[in-house]
Amino acid sequence: MSRPSFCASLCAALLSVLLVGAGAQPASPVTAQSIGDSIYPRLGQAGLDVRHYALDLNVDRPGTSELSGVVTLTVGATRPLPLLSLDFLGPAVAAVTWNGQPAPYRQDRAAGKLSIQRSLRPGEQATVTVRFAGTVGRRPDPELPLDVGWQAVAADGKRPGANFTLSEPDGTRTFLPVNDHPSDPATFTTRVTVPAGYVAAASGVQVLAQAAPGGGQTFTFEQAQPIPTYALALHVNRFERQDSPAVPVGVGGAAVARRDYFPSDLPDGTRDAYTRTGEVLTVLSGWFGPFPFGAYGSAVVTPGIPALETATLSTMPVRASNVRVLVHETAHQWFGDRVVLGDWADVWLNEGFATYAELLWAQAQGEDGAAIVRGWYDRAGRSPTRPLVAASERQLFDTTSYIRGALALQAVRVTVGDAAFQAYLRGWVAAFSDRPARTADLLAHTRRQLGADAEAALRLWTESPTLPPLPE
DSSP states (O other): OBOSOSOOOOOOOOOOOEEOOTTBOOOOSOOOOOOOOSSOTTSSOTTEEEEEEEEEEEOSSTTSSEEEEEEEEEEEESSOBSSEEEEOOOSEEEEEEETTEEOOEEEETTTTEEEEOOOBOTTOEEEEEEEEEEEOOOOBOSSSSSBOEEEEEOOOSSSOOEEEEEOTTTOGGGTSOBOOSTTSOEEEEEEEEEOTTOEEEESSEEEEEEEOGGGOEEEEEEEEEEEOGGGOOEEEESEEEEEEEEESOBGGGOOEEEEEEEETTOOTTTTGGGGGHHHHHHHHHHHHOSBSSSEEEEEEEOSSOOBBOOTTEEEEEGGGOSHHHHHHHHHTTTBTTTBOBSSGGGTHHHHHHHHHHHHHHHHHTTOOHHHHHHHHHHHHHTSOOOOSSOOSGGGTTSHIIIIIHHHHHHHHHHHHOHHHHHHHHHHHHHHHTTSOBOHHHHHHHHHHHHOHHHHHHHHHHHHOSSOOOOOO
């Protein structure tokens, strides 16, 4: 994510009520163990492996917080689970089935959980279907004055109503029942039905667009590679879809489909940056390895929000429609969307790598890389610093995660040289695609591939409580 500021007060806590829907059961003495994230200790269920989400969503009134639909999860377990516990803040659940049969459940908005009273053992697989309708839940952003999750842009005299997702770190649970932690990525099939004149866009490759009852349309997307739940893109707007030539930088030399989505009333020049997406993919794939998805592009939104690396379709506000931000969010397709976090405390593994990609792009354009590094160092020196592993929610998206994280990678690069550094980046992506990664994993990878001196250089930047010397 590219955020406009790193210091803002936390929003008020959620005020919610306990909902017990039709077929719901009283509270059970059986409880589920959370994943145990350092920053968000209540998120997720330990041992739950969601393999696929099939979404069938209806957006009848774009621009509002109303949403209805059916979500079918294909789930497995890595340990015996006495019940299934999903993260969910709303809307209201109407029914739950387990392998096609009604299942007792309890929706607790105060706790942000949907508990389904069925057990699951390792080696078993189940399909769980949740039907819901109503108003989405609320989750204040940890830093900015907005709610994460389902965004509603009300219609006005100039623009139609619109919706989109902005879910980092844990906003997907505001509108879908999910295992809302990046360490459990999954594939998605997304079907969105919208009124006449509207276009839906989502993560993945569009496989179908068909007429729906009442004059609307249903758009279907397949996201074949696992992604974290916060990286799921969903957009509903009166978009113009613009297709561009495919770029041959995918896995095995496969062509990456190119499409962007633009509102009709953008200011002049807004689209200019997106004409360079193919170049960005080419430069970054040279350093990081093949682009990990079958399609890529951006969806432009009008509110003043941060840009977000939603998988295969970056969410880009008008004011951030420049090449530097586009490079940053594109790099996240490798770092964050494909190499996923094992714990939110290690978010610098996303943000530091994406910030470093800005340097790689600038150097490819002939800019002075040394000057950029010195500028980073000066900026880091003017801000509070800390070891790279975050200790609190406020630290997740601060200058340390972005700038000190990028400087840590520069320290490795100057230790080993460009050729070895390029192989190191590619090796990291290849080794940890679909595997939750932590800082300790990167240190071990550095030692294995580059040796003790490179590991020591990285460890200094990772662990020192003060700012290490400028890597030159």
